Structure formats: structure tokens, C-alpha cells
Amino acid sequence: MKQLFLIIIVALSTFNSVANNEPFARISGTIMDTDLQEPIPYATISLKDTEGNIITGTTSEEDGSFIIKKVKSGTYTLNIQFIGYKKFSKEIVVDRNGPMELGTINLDPDVAEMDEVVVVAERSTIEQRIDRKVINIGKDLTTAGASASDIMNNLPSVNVDQDGNIALRGNSNVRILIDGKPTNMDPAQLLKQIPSSSIKKIELITNPSAKYNPEGMSGIINVVLHKNANNGFNGTLNTGLTYGENARFNGSLDLNYRQGKLNFYANLGTNFGKRANINDINLVCRDATQYLDMLNDNESYLYKIGVDYFLDDNNTFSFYTNQNIFNGGLGATITATYLNDPANNFEQFLDLDLNNVNASYNFAYKHLFPKEGHELLFEADFNDFNGDEDFAANFSNDARFNSYSEIVKEDRSNVITNIDYSLPIGEKAKFEAGAEARILTNTEDYDTNNPAAQNSDYDYDRNIYSLYSTFGQTFEKFSYQLGARLESFNIDAEVNGENVFSDDYVTLYPSGFFNYTPNEKNSYQVSYSRRIDRPSLGQVSPVREVSTPTITVVGNPNLQPQFTNSVEFNYTRKLKNGSFTGGVFFRNINDNINQLIEEDPTDPASLIISFANFDDTNAYGIELSSNYKFTDWWSANGSLELYQQTQSGIVGTSFVEVDNTVYTARVNNSFSVTEDLTLQLFGFYRGPSEELQFNNEDVFFANIGGRYTFLDKKATLSLNFNDVFGTQEYRFSTTLPYEQNGYFKSEFQNVYVGFSYRFGGNNGKKLKRKQRDNDEAQGGGMF
Numbered sequence: 001m002k003q004l005f006l007i008i009i010v011a012l013s014t015f016n017s018v019a020n021n022e023p024f025a026r027i028s029g030t031i032m033d034t035d036l037q038e039p040i041p042y043a044t045i046s047l048k049d050t051e052g053n054i055i056t057g058t059t060s061e062e063d064g065s066f067i068i069k070k071v072k073s074g075t076y077t078l079n080i081q082f083i084g085y086k087k088f089s090k091e092i093v094v095d096r097n098g099p100m101e102l103g104t105i106n107l108d109p110d111v112a113e114m115d116e117v118v119v120v121a122e123r124s125t126i127e128q129r130i131d132r133k134v135i136n137i138g139k140d141l142t143t144a145g146a147s148a149s150d151i152m153n154n155l156p157s158v159n160v161d162q163d164g165n166i167a168l169r170g171n172s173n174v175r176i177l178i179d180g181k182p183t184n185m186d187p188a189q190l191l192k193q194i195p196s197s198s199i200k201k202i203e204l205i206t207n208p209s210a211k212y213n214p215e216g217m218s219g220i221i222n223v224v225l226h227k228n229a230n231n232g233f234n235g236t237l238n239t240g241l242t243y244g245e246n247a248r249f250n251g252s253l254d255l256n257y258r259q260g261k262l263n264f265y266a267n268l269g270t271n272f273g274k275r276a277n278i279n280d281i282n283l284v285c286r287d288a289t290q291y292l293d294m295l296n297d298n299e300s301y302l303y304k305i306g307v308d309y310f311l312d313d314n315n316t317f318s319f320y321t322n323q324n325i326f327n328g329g330l331g332a333t334i335t336a337t338y339l340n341d342p343a344n345n346f347e348q349f350l351d352l353d354l355n356n357v358n359a360s361y362n363f364a365y366k367h368l369f370p371k372e373g374h375e376l377l378f379e380a381d382f383n384d385f386n387g388d389e390d391f392a393a394n395f396s397n398d399a400r401f402n403s404y405s406e407i408v409k410e411d412r413s414n415v416i417t418n419i420d421y422s423l424p425i426g427e428k429a430k431f432e433a434g435a436e437a438r439i440l441t442n443t444e445d446y447d448t449n450n451p452a453a454q455n456s457d458y459d460y461d462r463n464i465y466s467l468y469s470t471f472g473q474t475f476e477k478f479s480y481q482l483g484a485r486l487e488s489f490n491i492d493a494e495v496n497g498e499n500v501f502s503d504d505y506v507t508l509y510p511s512g513f514f515n516y517t518p519n520e521k522n523s524y525q526v527s528y529s530r531r532i533d534r535p536s537l538g539q540v541s542p543v544r545e546v547s548t549p550t551i552t553v554v555g556n557p558n559l560q561p562q563f564t565n566s567v568e569f570n571y572t573r574k575l576k577n578g579s580f581t582g583g584v585f586f587r588n589i590n591d592n593i594n595q596l597i598e599e600d601p602t603d604p605a606s607l608i609i610s611f612a613n614f615d616d617t618n619a620y621g622i623e624l625s626s627n628y629k630f631t632d633w634w635s636a637n638g639s640l641e642l643y644q645q646t647q648s649g650i651v652g653t654s655f656v657e658v659d660n661t662v663y664t665a666r667v668n669n670s671f672s673v674t675e676d677l678t679l680q681l682f683g684f685y686r687g688p689s690e691e692l693q694f695n696n697e698d699v700f701f702a703n704i705g706g707r708y709t710f711l712d713k714k715a716t717l718s719l720n721f722n723d724v725f726g727t728q729e730y731r732f733s734t735t736l737p738y739e740q741n742g743y744f745k746s747e748f749q750n751v752y753v754g755f756s757y758r759f760g761g762n763n764g765k766k767l768k769r770k771q772r773d774n775d776e777a778q779g780g781g782m783f
Helices: 002-012 148-154 187-193 769-773
Strands: 025-033 044-048 054-059 065-071 074-081 088-094 100-107 125-128 133-136 158-160 166-168 174-178 199-205 219-225 232-243 247-259 262-283 288-310 315-338 346-368 375-395 404-425 429-448 456-474 478-495 498-516 522-533 545-548 551-553 562-575 578-590 593-600 603-613 617-629 634-651 654-672 677-686 699-710 715-722 730-734 740-746 750-760
Touching (some): 054 065, 074 100, 148 187, 148 654, 166 219
Parallel strands (some): 025 100, 551 603, 593 634
Antiparallel strands (some): 025 065, 044 054, 133 199, 158 166, 375 404, 429 456, 478 498, 545 551, 562 578, 617 634, 634 654, 654 677, 715 750
């Protein structure tokens, strides 16, 4: 554990600068695995003076090479460290007369340190790469919640609403990927099923390059899971219990067996339990209140089984299947009370039953050419979703309303195939190209006895074919990458066999990234990309969903996509005990998609909620984040974000335009009481915001927790108390189409107890580091 802290400190330490008129030397070399004779990337290299002070340092590249620039002449101690290897130390004498080439430096595996399946840092760290922000998930975040959804609010730029929906930079038009792969599952539901302890890192790709799928206005959130590559048999067991008004259980078992040319792995996860939600709405102008009391009861299971076959050093075949099984639903009671007109009172009982199976099958082949970085990847992914939704609405002795039921059966398949090619040109340039095909077929069978709706069959077919290429070049202090993606898009939508919408177009999506690094402390980046938001299935489906006598939700089959041109600037500075990142962004949005909220012409007391394209709009924001180690026992991650966007739409019979400005602040503190006991304090604040129909009040909550490791650090016990002051609730008000206010509250205040245990060991050599650290397939086609 001490070595792990040292690695983090060294990697983020400030390098001493020197005057420009002084002569310097340059130290270079290559770090290799002694047994495998393969390069070790990301090893930490530090240079200490005769008094033991760290003077400068760096990390090794993918090919194991490293260069330390601007070193004064003198005597130093060179230290090289990497988890799973014995520390290397050597005294060197630097001469200013020329470069010092150390040649190949071999690191010996440290078997005593290779017993743990997954090495997780104590503290989460943030990296700003040329096209993404990478949050390496440490124990401070995995302790913060049981699932991926629970820890999302801890991440800079990310917000989670009361329903678990994810927003990036204040916008919910974001793509969620798991290990670089899309999924047919609802992202909010999927993230609640993934244990936080299974997450290796989360990538925030706010301005994706041309080699990535251009869908999602605010960008991509890619959740990368741990993948073990140790020899022999290894495993991790995670369990947790969350208790508020009701109890919810989560558990996962990760297994891995590596022997010779084969690597087998399996991930099993489950969570189940009940969660209460309440929603109060006051209809001020009508002197009425509406009370919604809901109880969710969900049960979900995840199975992932896969195998890697290493034919030789240059060819790898991989296959896995991922099965997600969900059974659940909710029971709800809606009570409406009209103080001045009791004849309008009603009580409605809702019963929703959801069952679905989401299955993925993935095959990949990767070929490495003799030259480092020269690669070819072929990948095919098939995703199949089958879901049933049974809904029943009953009323309490009210002759005005008819009880009714609805059944929706949905089948959705998605086929993605891609080929990606990467070619280094010299030592400082790189060319990438690829092709991708995405074929989506969706059918919905809607049956109801509701007199306000009618049975219908909805068919939605979408085909996307794309080509991309990028070219990048690196100089001493400057690097750039330019690219373009050409996509052919075709869509057909039918209701009861009659075509209601068709579209066919070809679009070019350019991108550009420019990075300037004047020294080891500072880095500047400017980027541009063009993206698209294609309407979701729910936004275009004409199938009516009537949830209450006062609200009807229906899609718009004629909804057009919206295009976004995005520019952003980022700055990163390494501090003595941490790092700081800051950025600004600007988006120009064409054919803006927004909600259309109208009074029902057949009943002025009811609303119809749909979607429409409106005028072009702009959005911009500022983001600041930092991680810092104040003392040996106190460290913190914090961020501050400010977003602004003009929104327009129709509410009732009025055209409405609002300037929505919202700011968010969060900080996560970690206190090391002893080597085995750590305490945590998390605070979150989001300011008030204005939407087309609603004004949302500010939100604040605080969580406290602790983590204790024992059994030779193989076992971890976590305890968290969330929403300590009971302040996490969502309040809103509106005057359109009529005055009302209300609030939403769930079981946010709860206690979480978690236990994790790592077992097994390593009886042989490690798999090549590059494959292990890049356990998600590389290349843009899969995005």
C-alpha cells in the first residue's frame, strides 16, 4: 500500500524548473519485463538528489520507453516502480555534455505483490487526455455507493436526477457505453445493476473525435470494468446492503482463470429490493393537490462469460456474452383532492409489471504487426432485447373513469460490425481508419382496452454505415489530431403497416484536437467536433401512454435529428501534491429537440406531452476540478461547474423561451485514520434551474462513510450514511400552462454496508501489460 501511495505522489509531483540559459542533459531508456521480455508501460520513473528529494520524473510509454528532459549535471538516484514488480534503484552521474542512454532496464516480478486480483488505488485520480477526461476509480468512490449509478454524482461534469437518469454537462443527450460497447438496455437501469467495485475507470468524452460514433450532444460516458489477466484462478466477492425505509441487496462475483494461451472469465451480479418514492403536486389555481405514492420492487441479474485465446504474440481471438435479466415494476396510488370542488376528486391505483432480457454476444480479432502500434481490429457485436410491460389502472368507486389495462411487447435487435486499422508513421505521426455498420430493428406491439387509446403495432428500422479516418502528429511541445467521419443514415417507421416516417441522408462529421505542453507542469488543449442527436425510440413512438387522467405522453414520428457544433478549451496543471483542470465549452445546436407540453383539446384539465424541433440555440459552460493531498492523512477531489443554455418550446398555447443557468459544486474528502481505516465526507450542491415548464429549486446533500481493510488487505468492510441531514429532495414550481408546485423525494437517506473479499493468487507470469491495461478493445468503430 505504501508503494501505491508513492506511485500516486510521484506521478502528480511538480517537476523543478530550471533557467533557460543553463545546459541540460537528457536521460532515456526502455523498461522491460525480465521474464517475458515485453515492455512495461506506465511505470513510474523518479530522479532523486543526494538528499533524497524528488527532482523530476515521468512515466513510461506504451513501448516501455521513457525520456527525462532538462536534467542538470550531478549525481542522482534513479528509481523505477510498477505494481507487481520489484523496485529498481540505481545511482547515476549526469554529464551535461550529451544525452544519457540507459538502454534496457529489466524489472523482476514481485510474486509477493501479485496475490491480489485487482489493485485499486486508495484515491481516485483524474487524467486529461487529448480527447477525454479519465477518472481512475479508487476506493474512495467504490465505498461511496453500491452501484455505478450511486457514484456518478461524485464525478465532475456528471449529474444524476431523482429517476437515475444521467446528464453530462447539464444535458441528458449522452451516450452510455460499457467497455466501449453500446447496449439496448435503458442506461439508468443498467448503471443501477453494475457494482461500483467492478469499475476500473470512467471516461468522459465530451468532444469525441471522428473515429467515435457521433451520437449524443453532450458526449460519451464510457464505463470500463476490471478484467483480470493473472495466471491461475482468481476471484473477488462483493456484497452490500442498503437500508432506508426498505432494504435493497447487491452482490457480485468476479472469477478468472488464466492458463497458457487461454484466459476464461465470468462476472455474476445481482441486486434486488424495494424503494419508496413520493411526489406531491399542488395545483394552486385550482385549489387542488395531487399525491403520488410509489413503491418500486426490482430484481436484476447480470452474467458475463468470456474467453481470450492468444494464438501467438501477434494474434488474439476474444468472445464474450453478456446477459441482463430484469424483473420488477411498481405499485402506485394517485390521490387528487379539489378543495373547492370535491366532485372532481379521484383516487387511481397503478400496477406496472416489467420483465426483460438483454443479451449481447461479442467476437473480436486483433492482429499486431511487427511495428509497435501497427494494429488491425475486427469486431462483431449482436445485441438482442425482449421486454414485456403490463400496466393496469383502476379507480376507487368512480363512475367517471373506466379502469383499463395496457400490454406492450417490445423486441429490439442491434448488430454492429467494425474494422479498425492503426498505422504509425515514423516515430511522431499516426494514421487511423475504419468502417462500421449498425443495423437496428425494433418492433412494439401495443394492446389496450383504454377507450382513449387504440391498439397499434410500431416498426422502426434504422441502418447506419460509416467510414472514418484520423491523422495525428506529435512534436516536442505540440501535438494535433484531425479527422472526419462520413455516415449514411436510413430510417423507416411504420404504424399498423402504414409508413409514418422515412429519412435517408449522408452527413460528414469533422473533428480536430490541438494540444500544447510547454513543460511538465502545464498542458493546454483546444478541440472541435460536429455531433448529432437522433431522436430516441420513446421520442418518436406514436404509441400512447396514459398514466393518469390528467397526463398523456406520446411520441412524434416526424421528429428530426438535431446537430451540434462543439468547441472546447481545457487547461491542466500538475501541482506539488495533486493536479488542477479547468475548461470552457461552447455548443451551437441546430433544430433543437425539446418537449412540447400542451393542453388536451378534448379536456383542458389534461396535458399532452410530446416532442418537437425548435429554433437553433446555444449552450456554454465552465468547469473547474482538482484533486489534492493536503497532508499525509487528508486528500480531496472537488469540482465546480457552471452551465447555460437557452431553451425554447410550446407550453399550453404559449411559445416559451428561457435562459437556464445552473451551477454545481461537489467535494469528496478522504481521511486516513490508520493504514487500514479511512473515513470519507462528501458534499454536493446544485443551484436552482429553469426549464420550459418548471423552475427547480436548489439541491444539497452530504454523505459520510468509512472503510476498513483486514485479513492481509484482502478483505474490506465499508459503511456509509447517505443524505445525513435529509435534505436531498427535488422541489419545483411552474405557472404554465397553469400555476402549480411540488416536490419529489425517494429513499435517499439510507445506510449502506458493504463487504469485499479477494481470493486466489498468481502462480505464473503476467499477461502482457498492454493488453491488461487496455482491456477495452481499441479503435473507433465500436463506438
